[in-house]
Amino acid sequence: MSANEIPDIVIRRLPIYLRTLRRMQGLGLESVSSEDLGAHIGVTAAQIRRDFSYFGRFGKQGKGYDIANLADGIQRVLKLDRTWNVALVGFGQLGRAIAHYRGFESNSFRISAIFARNREHIGQEANGVAVMDASAMQEVIPEMGIRIGIIAVPADNAQEVAEQLVDSGVLAILNYAPAIIHVPEHVRVREIDPTSALQSLTFYLESGDQPPDSVFDTSLLPSMAQTRD
Amino acid sequence: MSANEIPDIVIRRLPIYLRTLRRMQGLGLESVSSEDLGAHIGVTAAQIRRDFSYFGRFGKQGKGYDIANLADGIQRVLKLDRTWNVALVGFGQLGRAIAHYRGFESNSFRISAIFARNREHIGQEANGVAVMDASAMQEVIPEMGIRIGIIAVPADNAQEVAEQLVDSGVLAILNYAPAIIHVPEHVRVREIDPTSALQSLTFYLESGDQPPDSVFDTSLLPSMAQTRD
């Protein structure tokens, strides 16, 4: 009955559950109730139970969930019981920071190919991985069995890079460029967009007192504010 | 009637609309229909119209939306017609990358204070901003009228830093640490979590052929997979 219609929102919560369970495991804990786990993560116990129910019966009534067992289950559902090779495109400030980030390694990912267009970047290396010319993508990505790409190029080049990745066989993209990329149905994209995140937070702040600065800034845009009504 | 109940999900889409409209404006376009705008962004025309209807009547029947006017409207709704000072906490790899990122400036934010605990980091500087001791937060943040904080410290320190920020008067937090932070109701948090994003993408990939590597990796965790049924 659990078949195949797990909402994406549930899938996006699984890594958080996994990470939390692994931390608990590291603390020597053996089991946890949906109540406890929810409190740690900031979601309701009911949601925890509903989420887990999508992919099986992991709990024991009266007892809760076995932490190691549940974590392993989630890890398997997410197919994280292996290491995924990832291709990074872009080796500017951002690309380099991503290439040097050590957090992926311990979480089932390895940046095993880096591509750039800038001649200055090509030939440099990060973590022992040499930066290749972007034109090598179509050859290297299939060869290495890479199915995940990270876009870390300027917004204006993001769509083009997305297409090159897709043409190379990539099926999942993590997009750091501040641009919406359009890909075929069978390709999944997640956006990393700190600027948008900040820009949606200010909505909730009072603009009132303490202007941080005397500059009345409409940013790059010289346009004038003007609304009707 | 538009009063005050705009869903957060709508607020989170506004920066994307804004960015897209500004790009169109830069291209010299003057007006756009919900149909067109939706196609560019990848949402339905109905959603665009519904979203905008929450904060006013911005369109003209038969014509569409005036790009400059609509962008200005969104900018005002999001309170982005000013520059917000932001405090960055953490000056390791990640913190430094954020400090040097030039994308915030042109989008209404300025990292105007940087804090770290590591003695090596204190006194360094980025973009002309000196790194201060974290203990100075409670004094400096109110003084500078800062209400937005960015957390870029290891997961284990994230909660502590969040509390220091909140105690200093911060009301909005952008959290790059891979940890859920708990804050009072009146404080808003957005997470930047590339690892979780990648980990939720693999769910949709076939694990089948082409194992990228011979390592059968259960990562850091030595635990054995074992499920019931």
Place this chain on the structure above:
DNA sequence: TAATGTGAAACACTTCACAGCG
């Protein structure tokens, strides 16, 4: 006439509440 703004319907997700199990 072309495209908005919006009731109403449809769909999606979350929470309630409790039977049932270990």
Place this chain on the structure above:
DNA sequence: CGCTGTGAAGTGTTTCACATTA
């Protein structure tokens, strides 16, 4: 007897479809 798993109810979000208006 405490806690899961899950129908059913409750909310929230998206889409439909069309009257309305520039």
